[in-house]
Amino acid sequence: MTPDPKSERRSERARRAILDAAFDLVSRKGFAKVTIEAIAAQAGVGKPTIYRWWRSKGAVVLEAMNEELGDDFAFPDTGDIAADLTTQITAVTQRLITGRISEAFKGVMGEAQNDPALMKAFRETILEPSIAECRARLDSAVAAGQLRSDVPTDVMVDLFYAPIHYRHFLGFGDDAVRRSADLVQDVLLGLQPRSDAG
Amino acid sequence: MTPDPKSERRSERARRAILDAAFDLVSRKGFAKVTIEAIAAQAGVGKPTIYRWWRSKGAVVLEAMNEELGDDFAFPDTGDIAADLTTQITAVTQRLITGRISEAFKGVMGEAQNDPALMKAFRETILEPSIAECRARLDSAVAAGQLRSDVPTDVMVDLFYAPIHYRHFLGFGDDAVRRSADLVQDVLLGLQPRSDAG
Amino acid sequence: MTPDPKSERRSERARRAILDAAFDLVSRKGFAKVTIEAIAAQAGVGKPTIYRWWRSKGAVVLEAMNEELGDDFAFPDTGDIAADLTTQITAVTQRLITGRISEAFKGVMGEAQNDPALMKAFRETILEPSIAECRARLDSAVAAGQLRSDVPTDVMVDLFYAPIHYRHFLGFGDDAVRRSADLVQDVLLGLQPRSDAG
Amino acid sequence: MTPDPKSERRSERARRAILDAAFDLVSRKGFAKVTIEAIAAQAGVGKPTIYRWWRSKGAVVLEAMNEELGDDFAFPDTGDIAADLTTQITAVTQRLITGRISEAFKGVMGEAQNDPALMKAFRETILEPSIAECRARLDSAVAAGQLRSDVPTDVMVDLFYAPIHYRHFLGFGDDAVRRSADLVQDVLLGLQPRSDAG
DNA sequence: CTCTAAGCGAGACGGTACGTCACGTCTTTAA
DNA sequence: TTAAAGACGTGACGTACCGTCTCGCTTAGAG
Numbered sequence A, B, C, D: 001m002t003p004d005p006k007s008e009r010r011s012e013r014a015r016r017a018i019l020d021a022a023f024d025l026v027s028r029k030g031f032a033k034v035t036i037e038a039i040a041a042q043a044g045v046g047k048p049t050i051y052r053w054w055r056s057k058g059a060v061v062l063e064a065m066n067e068e069l070g071d072d073f074a075f076p077d078t079g080d081i082a083a084d085l086t087t088q089i090t091a092v093t094q095r096l097i098t099g100r101i102s103e104a105f106k107g108v109m110g111e112a113q114n115d116p117a118l119m120k121a122f123r124e125t126i127l128e129p130s131i132a133e134c135r136a137r138l139d140s141a142v143a144a145g146q147l148r149s150d151v152p153t154d155v156m157v158d159l160f161y162a163p164i165h166y167r168h169f170l171g172f173g174d175d176a177v178r179r180s181a182d183l184v185q186d187v188l189l190g191l192q193p194r195s196d197a198g
Numbered sequence E: 001c002t003c004t005a006a007g008c009g010a011g012a013c014g015g016t017a018c019g020t021c022a023c024g025t026c027t028t029t030a031a
Numbered sequence F: 001t002t003a004a005a006g007a008c009g010t011g012a013c014g015t016a017c018c019g020t021c022t023c024g025c026t027t028a029g030a031g
Helices: A012-029 A036-043 A047-053 A057-069 A081-097 A101-112 A116-143 A153-169 A174-191 B012-029 B036-043 B047-053 B057-069 B081-097 B102-112 B116-143 B153-169 B174-191 C012-029 C036-043 C047-053 C057-069 C081-097 C101-112 C116-143 C153-169 C174-191 D012-029 D036-043 D047-053 D057-069 D081-097 D101-112 D116-143 D153-169 D174-191
Strands: none
Touching: A012 A036, A012 A047, A012 A057, A012 A101, A036 A047, A036 A057, A057 A101, A057 A116, A081 A101, A081 A116, A081 A153, A081 A174, A101 A116, A101 A153, A101 B102, A116 A153, A153 A174, A153 B153, A153 B174, A174 B153, A174 B174, B012 B036, B012 B047, B012 B057, B012 B102, B036 B047, B036 B057, B057 B102, B057 B116, B081 B102, B081 B116, B081 B153, B081 B174, B102 B116, B116 B153, B153 B174, C012 C036, C012 C047, C012 C057, C012 C101, C036 C047, C036 C057, C057 C101, C057 C116, C081 C101, C081 C116, C081 C153, C081 C174, C101 C116, C101 C153, C101 D101, C116 C153, C153 C174, C153 D153, C153 D174, C174 D153, C174 D174, D012 D036, D012 D047, D012 D057, D012 D101, D036 D047, D036 D057, D057 D101, D057 D116, D081 D101, D081 D116, D081 D153, D081 D174, D101 D116, D116 D153, D153 D174
16 A cells, blocks of 8 residues: 555654544545545644655555454354355454444445556455455365355355445445345355256 | 426526536546536536536436436346346446446446435436336246245345446456356356255 | 616516615615625515616615615705804715715715716716705805805815715724814815905 | 734745736726636636635735835925925825826725725725824924914814815816815915914 | 754645636516 | 516636645654
8 A cells, every 4th residue: 555665764653643543534524524634634744744655545544444454354164164154244244334444445445436546456455365265265165065166266256245245335225235144045055066957 | 316306497408418518528537537617618507507406416427327328227028037137137237337327337336435315316216226127027037936936036136236236346347247147147046946945 | 877767667666676675785784795686586576677777786776875865965055154064064974974875875985986887877966966056055155255266166165075085985984974074164264265365 | 914924934926926916907907807816817826825815805905005005105394384295195196096006096995895804904004104194294384383283183184185085086087186286275274373363 | 973864744835626606698487 | 568586607706625845843874
């Protein structure tokens, strides 16, 4: 995220203050009503300090969100793929809906629709690592004979995750998003290995 | 979309010019780079005329997009539900990706993440009518015994449409979106009626 | 004032409503804060009806002020020129300061600084008639040997009236304006006929 | 004039460009036809930079006029009060009528009729200093026995200056204003000390 | 253990667009 | 055939932020 992290002299204090202010403001006022000026003011920082290290408001908020999320994309593995998927998807929806992440996520994704660089950063730092973890778990389920082997696991990932984001971005409401985990069973039906044809 | 369509004194000429200008500008420059001033200028119209009838840029572009789409949400019905779904979903993705709608749609949806009124308008004028058509077709397929009767058809709609929008909004690229119709077969597998249990 | 008074079909009701509304609004809000839209609204009249008969807000207010003033510019004549001048000038300042005319007058004159046509109308309908009355009285005083005959009476008029307007327009405050009548005596001293040279 | 002249970060370049542009535009087009946008454009400056330092167009033009006038309100003192007054009043009228100041002055004063803060600023920066100089000269003339001692000198100032502004603001025309100096003699007659009573 | 260059806060600057107001004109509806 | 009502094109308003650009100040690392 940091365009030029080379400098050793960068003030960690300022960086933290900016990310904290950004996250707090977005959570409280909504992404659209937050300005870089307001972030700078709340962080007790000059605007140029923000522009020096980030390209846009979206970039700041994405990094703030990343810090909030942490690096933990690990997928549970109890041996029961259906249970593990349900667990994980429930966790994701909770974080998306009730968590403090919600506003930041919607804001960043809205912005990213018109900002390819921001979209790229989001995918690289959040989406793709998390997809990779999911695929790894699905691969092991395929190897265990719990899932069909003739459907690519990246397609499976899409099938499991799509409903969450579909409902989230198209305004179906928090309850609908929260119930996304219920679809896991229906999707799984189509992905079970079958002796009796295809 | 028009907040106050009651007045019969409204100038249809101005309305058309505004919608045409908005759609053209968004298609050519991208949603984010279009301003209401530019729309007014290109339409040969005063800014107040725009603000008199629309709440925001998003509202104008949504209405322009609606006019472009027309009212036709009809679902094909050949008797073969798999074929019909593939046909329809292919059509939707084409329109979303290659069509002139693309930029407007992304822009409006990005905006709608932070504008509940805009989201509501989108759902009422586009999404819900189109879901209703799909459900009607699925209902008839259920009645014909082509689909399981124990999964609500609104859930089925989500399963079929989610991948498109998921790939579209999360930056998977046009090719991935275009291939969304391929998932229909996999989803259908889980929705087939089964005498032999699950 | 009426640019085109030819039409016999002009609505006297509308004219009265407009002038009353204009005068009332200017008195209550001050000239600068009154708009033609507001006058039309309060008068229950369409804007074009105002524009049909007057060139500008200043013209409306000037006419309203004229109606309020009436046609009476008569100068008292008790035979004592000093007393008559004091009487008249006191009356003028009272009307200017305490009267309902005050706001309208300041507004119109402020506007007239940049609107020659308005200035001309003001002079023709108010200033010049009132100067003429004053000169007539001064002429009779000269004839009666109460004033020097070698100073033109129009200059005398200026000397008597100038302080009022000077203090009024240059912001000396209402009290200073009100005391303008006190200067009559001092000015008169220089205008008395003198046997002993000049 | 500057509402907040404290900041030492203020750009003198911008200030000069704004005042120069304002004065030039007012001189060429007349006060009423000048907009803050036009001043900003001609000065090569953003509108906010004007609003940061001035309350209104009138305030800008007043300051521009002040700079044009300079601080020199000195009154001549040759020992002959009649000659000095004529000299000074001729100078004032010349500056008012023919000078580049003319349009700015009329515009500001017209505005000031409805803007007390502007009137106050005008009085403090221009009118009162200039009155003070005049009174000082009159005081010395009184002390020299050239003027009556029983008329307050501030009243005398009014008598001498009133005709100029009266004729100027009430539309008597440039020639009448220019001839205002002629009245000095007549006014002086009433202000001469008299042993022989009055 | 200075010294000097960086990164910093602060905030003014030239801009762009905002959303609003009132203008003066034009069109439509009802009396 | 007026006049009310009010939508229209226009242009300026005053404001909010943008992203850039000085400024001094501080502060840490290289000499």
